[in-house]
Amino acid sequence: MSGPFAIEVNQLRKTYGKEQLVAVDDVSFHVNKGELFGLIGPDGAGKTSIFRMLxxxxxxxxxxATVDGYDVVADYKQIRETIGYMPGKFSLYPDLTIEENLRFFATVFGTTIAQNYHLIEDIYVQIEPFKNRRAGKLSGGMKQKLALCCALIHKPTVLFLDEPTTGVDPVSRKEFWEMLKRLKEQNITILVSTPYMDEAxxxxxxxxxxxxKILSINTPQNMIxxxxxxxxxxKADxxxxxxxxxxxYPEVMDCYAFGEYAHVSFKGALQEIKLKAYLETKGLVQIEIKPAAPTIEDYFIKLLKN
Amino acid sequence: MEYVIKTDKLTKRFGDFVATNEITFEVEKGEIFGFLGANGAGKTTAMRMLCGLSMPSSGTATVAGFDVYKQTEEIKRNIGYMSQRFSLYEDLTVQENIRFFGGIYGLSNQEIKTKSEDLLEQLGLKNEAKKLVASLPLGWKQKLSFSVAVLHQPKIVFLDEPTGGVDPVTRRQFWDLIYEASAKGITVFVTTHYMDEAEYCNRISIMVDGKIEALDTPANLKSQFKVNSMDEVFFELARGAKRSD
Amino acid sequence: MEQFINFVKKEFAHVWRDKKTLLILFGMPVIQILIFGFALTNEVKNSEIIVLDQAKDQASQQIIGRIAASRYFHIQSSVMNKEKIEEAFKQGKIKMAIVFPAGFNETLLHQGKAQIQILADASDPNTASMLTNYVSSIIQDYLNSIDKTAVIPYSIVPEVRMLYNPQLKGAPNFVPGVMALVLMLVCVMMTAISIVKEKETGTMEVLLVSPFSPLLVILSKAVPYLILSLINVASILLLSIYVLDLPVNGSIVLLFAESTLFIITCLSLGIFISVKTDSQQMAMLISLMGMFLPTVLFSGFMFPIENMPYPLQLISNLVPAKWFYIIVKSIMIKGVGFSAIWKETLILGSITVVLLAVSLKSFKIRLA
Known part of the structure; x- marks a missing residue:
């Protein structure tokens, strides 16, 4: 079976508990085959619930919802055969070594490390020197790499990565995204969630x-x-x-810190000289004003404030 | 200049593993000090020593004027602490949490009462005072948690990744709170994985493999490494790291 | 199959690498056996006994009347031959039997001295010695009452025979009990915890999202504990034989077979608890309060069930450990074969089937 989309979600809804707290509120989207699709939002936005339903x-x-053309309720067995899933907490056995973890997950999926080694080779060589170390003693970045290997070992067609970079330092995060880009070349569809806007x-x-609720779906470029x-x-001192x-300042529509600068939008056209003078009366020096290119984070802030 | 934290060759060894290797730095009163480093660089160990939770192996340090070897009780009375992992009791109400934490820091009932009213007013949580913390959105929890950590007006507040997973708007509101605390003279010692937040700090230090490899204002660091963003500074330094936790 | 074996191997690695738990697992039986060496004294009420009255005269009837009036005894029936007594003991129907020889009254009156035979089931040594003491004091009371009219003092000599455990060693009483406790603890708690642990670390999510059958996940988690438990049974038996000097009178093979059945009962309980809980603490608490306590209270090894109010006695029938305790006691001490314990085995087996069915049925293929 193979439809046009790797993942198709239609009006998906999930509530929890007696109070019927809405975790996922009639969400619809689709992911094309071979696409790297990101669910971007803060903790508690409903990302994990969507991942778990899919x-x-x-x-x-x-x-x-369908994954690979299979219905997530009726055809759950087929879906379990084909997908790779990495939950938010990097599920590994802390008392097993790197190699034992990998071998175990390979057998669970009815395969061997050797069979699909080419898929994980890039990533695995980085942690292989420590293969006899227990997973509980690894750093966040290494655990993350091992968990990815474990999720990939059976050559899934769709890979679900739930917040793979949370709690991981910026260097490891960067490396991780480079790995994802290479996986995409293997024609694996990837659905990834993250609270970090810069990863979007x-x-x-x-x-x-x-x-x-989904506020917006688009390519990052279009959003910007x-x-x-x-x-x-x-910027000022x-x-x-x-x-x-x-x-x-009455002309300011919105203003928030953004790295070393403040990002500001104005109600009318910017009168730079007037603003600069105003800021100087407030005792600020080293004032710098320049146009800024909006980012996904700016766009998200805009959506949240509406 | 008044220093609230002063360390000299502060070191912590676990067996033959040197988690924190002769770190020397000062933090000024009212400063927002960013404490950065990759996972496993030794940040947590250093922070624990400064909070009086862990005995250094060698070197000296004073926090709020108290010695980290002998005066840990005094230190604990003069600092506030908040982490992403543990902050508030989820099964207590907002008000009960404020009362509890005010109590353990030795505030009188009267003080707790007036302060909690101010705090609820300021955070706009008046209507939520009797709700369980578990029912609040993450961003509110973090803001409340920070306010509780500075309720007793400590000299220093230690924040361990306070904004992890929080939405961008709430993250900025959180930093407003940090700025306010700093304006009131509370020194803020903060770790973060968001590099844009590093820019909000007055000065930052970057730890690599147990050592402080860089310490300056964000602007100076960027010009020192001839790059445009803190992200790149961090990457330049941490890329050479040999170890991870 | 290869998958399954690998899974079991991994489970063994978990057990093996957790040295503290390992120590508790294998240290616990030893310590319990030693601690329970201090026998416990309990009062006994309404113990089932039978009387074989070969005399049927004034004296025997009066003594029987006094025994019947006592709150300690309940005379089940009067039988006519000794074979019946033997049978009743083996079936566990009675705790004691009293035999009056023919011409009891006459011997007593003419010779001033007569004998009574008291047979007690000493596999429960506390109860046995207490019951014989009670009978002796009732006989003494009777003698005192007739002595007032007599010229020379009469005497009745009770000839006491302790069946199954002539030295009245306390140990056999608690070895089966400790066995039930240890198995309960290892199987129920450890299985429950090991499954819940996977839920906590999130690995259960990954396992569920794999083609590996959830049922096999559960089974492969149970296998190591089955083996560990059998090792515990062996170590308890070795301790009992070589340290406490208490031989196993019945068939060792039968004993192990029955233990395996009970272990499966416990494993099903453990699985059931793990399905219903999400944290290790909760699993531990439920195992202790919900399983361990009833085992201690209702298995009959610390507190005689016959002393309990009727509703509690009924409840005790639902406690698998009670049946296992009876079975082990019968095999170890009385040395009986399967024919004597098939009923208990059947009950235990039925409980197991029900538990297993319920726990496997309630095991979810999804998270919630």
Whole structure:
């Protein structure tokens, strides 16, 4: 069986507990074959619930979803044969070594390490020197690599990665995304979730999600282009003072810290000289004002504030 | 200049493993000090020593003017601590958490009462005061958690990855709280994996393999490494790391 | 099959690498056997006994009347021959039998001295010695009452025979009990914890999302504990034979077969608990409160069931450990064969089938 999409989600809904807390609120999206699709949103946005429904671990309350053309409820057995899943907590056995973990997951999926070694080789060679070390004693970055190897060892057609970079340092995160790009070349469809906005730009397409709802689905490039206002980056010697001053300035529509700059949008056209003078009266020096290119994070902030 | 943290060759060994290797630095009063490093670089170990939770192997350090070897009780009374992993009791209400943490830091009932009212007002949590913490969104929890950590007006507050997994708007609101605390003279010692947040710090240190490899203002570090972002500074330094936890 | 074997290997690695738990697992039986060496004294009420009255005269009837009136005894029936007594003991129907020889009254009156035979089931040594003491004091009371009219003092000599455990060693009583306890603890708690642990670390998620059958996941988690438990049975028996000097009178093979049955009962319970809980603490708490306590209370090894109020006696029938305790006691001490314990085995087996069915049925193929 093979439909046009690797993953298709239709009006999926999930609530929890007696209070019927809505975790996933009528979500619909699709992922093309071979696509690297990102679910971007903060903790508690509903990303994990979506992942669990798609990986047949949870029953949807309403709506339908297919993975590889198989229905997540009726054909759960077929889905379990074909997908790779890496849960948020990097599920490994802390008391087993790297090699034992990998071998175990290979057997569980009815394969051997040798059979699909080419798929994981790139990643595995980085941790192989420590193959006799127990997984519980590995760093976050190494655990993450091992967990990815374990999820890949049976050559899945669709790979589900639930927050693979949470709690991992920026260097390991960067390495991890490079690995994902190489996996894409093997024609594996990847659905990945992350709370880090800067990672969104590395996906083919992304869905921004908050409070169980998808706010927007598009390519990162299109999202940035859709940003409605002109955005400026403003810098001064004291960030907090700068932001406070800008918020009091009547022409400012929105203003927030963004790295070393404050990102600011204005109600009308920017009168740079007037603004600079105003900021100087507030005791700020080394003022720099320049146009800024919006990022996914700016776009997300915009959506959240609406 | 008044220093609230001062260390000299502070070292912690576990067997023959040197987790923290002769780190020397000072943190000024009211400063927002970013403490960065890859996983396993020795951040947690260093932070534990400074909080009086772990005895250094060698070197000296004072926190809020107290010695980390002998005056750990005094240190604990003068610091606040908040981490991403543990912050508040999920099965207690907002109010009960405030009362509990105020209590363990020795605030009187009257003080707790007035302070918790101010705090709830400031965070806009008045209507949620009697709700269980578990029912709050993560971002609110983190903000509440920070406010509770500075309730007793400590000299220093230690924040261990306080904004992990929080949405970008709430993350910025969280930093507003940090700025406010700093403006009130509370020194903020913070670790983070978000490099844009490193920019918000007055000064940052970057640990690699147990040693502090860089320590300066974000602007100076960027010019020192001739790069445009903190991300690149961090990458330059951490790439050479030999070990990880 | 290869998958299954690999899975079991991994389970053994978990057990083997957790040295503390390993120590508890194998240290516990030894320590319990030693601790329970201090026998416990319990009061006994309404013990089933039978009387063989070959005299049927005034004296024997009066003594029987006094025994019947006592709250300690319940005379089940009067039988006519000794074979019946033997049979009743083997079936565990009675705790004691009293035999009056023919011409009891006459011997007593003319010779001033008569004998009574008291047979007690000493596989429960506390109860046995207590019961014989009670009978002796009842006989003494009777003698005191007739002595007032007599010229010379009469005497009745009770000839006491302790069946099955002539030296009245306390140990056989608790060895089966410790066996039930240890198996309960190892199988129920350890199985439950090891499964719940996978839920906690999140590895269960990955296993569920694999083509590996969830049923096999459970089975392969049970295998190591089955083997460990059999090792524990062996070590308890070795301790009992070589350290406490208590031989196994019945068939060792039968004993192991029955132990395996009980272990499976416990494993099913463990699986059931693991299905219903999400944290290790919860699993531990339920295992201890829900399984361990009833075993101690209702297996009959610490507190005689016959002393309990009727509703509790009924409840005790649902406790698998009770049946296992009876079975082990019968095999180890009485040395009986399968024909004597088939009923208990059948009950235990039925409980096991029900538990296994319920726990496998409630095992979810999804998270919630």
């Amino acid at each position: 990986s047949t671990l949870l029953l949807p309350e309403k709506g339908t 730009a590395l996906c083919d397409r992304i869905a921004l999600i908050q409070n169980g 282009e859709q940003y409605p206002e002109r955005l400026f980056a403003i 004291q960030m907090y003072k700068l932001i406070k001053a800008l918020r009091e």
